[in-house]
Amino acid sequence: MVGRDVILYLKGLTKTFAGHKAVDAIDLEIHEGELFTIVGPSGSGKTTLLRMLAGMEEPTSGDIILRGERINAIPANKRPTCMVFQSLALFPHKEVGANIEFPLKIRGVAPAARKQRALELMGLLRLPESYYGRSVTQISGGERQRVALARALAFDPEILFFDEPLSALDYKLRKTLEKELKDIHRETRKTFVYITHSLEEAMVMSDRIGVMRDGKLVQIGSPQEIYSTPNSKFVSEFIGDVNVMPVTVADNGTLTSPQIPGEFAAPSIADGLRDGFLVVRPEYLRFLSEPGDADNHVPGRLYNEYALGSRIQYHVRVGEMTFVLEKLRHEAFQGKLDQEVLIGWNAADSIVVPDQ
Numbered sequence: 001m002v003g004r005d006v007i008l009y010l011k012g013l014t015k016t017f018a019g020h021k022a023v024d025a026i027d028l029e030i031h032e033g034e035l036f037t038i039v040g041p042s043g044s045g046k047t048t049l050l051r052m053l054a055g056m057e058e059p060t061s062g063d064i065i066l067r068g069e070r071i072n073a074i075p076a077n078k079r080p081t082c083m084v085f086q087s088l089a090l091f092p093h094k095e096v097g098a099n100i101e102f103p104l105k106i107r108g109v110a111p112a113a114r115k116q117r118a119l120e121l122m123g124l125l126r127l128p129e130s131y132y133g134r135s136v137t138q139i140s141g142g143e144r145q146r147v148a149l150a151r152a153l154a155f156d157p158e159i160l161f162f163d164e165p166l167s168a169l170d171y172k173l174r175k176t177l178e179k180e181l182k183d184i185h186r187e188t189r190k191t192f193v194y195i196t197h198s199l200e201e202a203m204v205m206s207d208r209i210g211v212m213r214d215g216k217l218v219q220i221g222s223p224q225e226i227y228s229t230p231n232s233k234f235v236s237e238f239i240g241d242v243n244v245m246p247v248t249v250a251d252n253g254t255l256t257s258p259q260i261p262g263e264f265a266a267p268s269i270a271d272g273l274r275d276g277f278l279v280v281r282p283e284y285l286r287f288l289s290e291p292g293d294a295d296n297h298v299p300g301r302l303y304n305e306y307a308l309g310s311r312i313q314y315h316v317r318v319g320e321m322t323f324v325l326e327k328l329r330h331e332a333f334q335g336k337l338d339q340e341v342l343i344g345w346n347a348a349d350s351i352v353v354p355d356q
């Protein structure tokens with residue numbers, strides 16, 4: 001399990017480019033051995049933040065504290081950290097083995113010991129031993145990514161920073177490597193800090209996720225917390241499909257929406273929130289036989305259905321709005337397109353959040 005010791009502490013970390021705050025007063029504690037992912041849309045400041053942590057960009061203000069020591073002014077090559085890039089910075093004219101051994105060579109490790117360590121790392125990264133003498137131009141993109149990771153691990157850094165390492169790979173390979181990376185994290189017990197614009201990628205791998213928007217961390221939590229209890233419409237919409245309706249909290253505590261007629265039973269709502277957004281995940285919406293089968297019910301029309309492998313997604317039109325429902329394939333809803341349906345959800349399976 002993840003230790004609770006703080007390895008990296010950021011205090012008011014800020015980077016300004018020509019008056020624009022790319023990273024805006026970030027406070028964050030990263031724990032020893034955790035896989036922490038920073039996720040956010042393009043331009044939200046992820047790369048700038050990671051480059052400051054790795055020593056490739058100087059902060060405008062704030063502190064970066066590694067195990068209690070302020071490292072703002074320490075250059076990248078003097079820090080006990082290592083960056084793994086999306087654009088693979090491998091030596092193209094060298095073999096797999098020589099690439100992985102490079103950090104050991106510059107430290108003066110003897111050839112036999114270097115080779116032994118390279119082969120160990122290749123085993124960890126599931127690269128066949130026969131690749132040791134092969135040029136990195138003669139292996140696939142996914143294999144090159146593994147070589148890059150093996151080389152980063154050969155540095156034996158305290159923290160590995162990953163800058164969207166999987167984004168250039170095709171979908172299937174990316175899905176495989178997401179899981180492999182999590183396995184490697186488990187086996188090495190190193191601290192990994194990972195950035196991606198894909199919250200889905202972050203969900204698969206991370207111990208904790210920080211969601212970035214406009215240079216700020218707007219929510220930090222476990223994948224489960226980010227998914228089930230997003231603190232804003234922005235975070236809730238950042239992963240997968242979700243049903244989001246503008247709502248007003250009435251004096252009697254029920255919800256009304258300009259988009260849907262009727263009143264809805266509300267979940268517990270943060271004090272003082274009067275106007276917000278009702279969020280219901282597709283798996284919590286159900287087709288009802290009777291209105292009383294759920295706390296809230298809405299009549300609609302089955303518009304379409306989509307096979308998503310083990311699940312089926314249904315779109316139900318209610319006035320101008322489309323609700324998204326998902327069911328496991330073996331529990332598929334037997335309906336016809338354009339059929340009138342009744343859908344609903346329980347108040348406890350929904351949340352009301354502010355816009356930001």
Ligand code: ATP
Nearest residue numbers: 017018022040041042043044045046047048049197
């Ligand atoms: P992406 O997912 O597209 O890589 P990002 O979240 O990593 O985006 P950054 O690359 O950190 O975002 O950029 C954050 C903001 O800072 C953007 O508005 C960007 O234009 C600006 N920015 C980044 N680097 C510089 C620079 N060297 N000079 C000026 N502005 C910059």
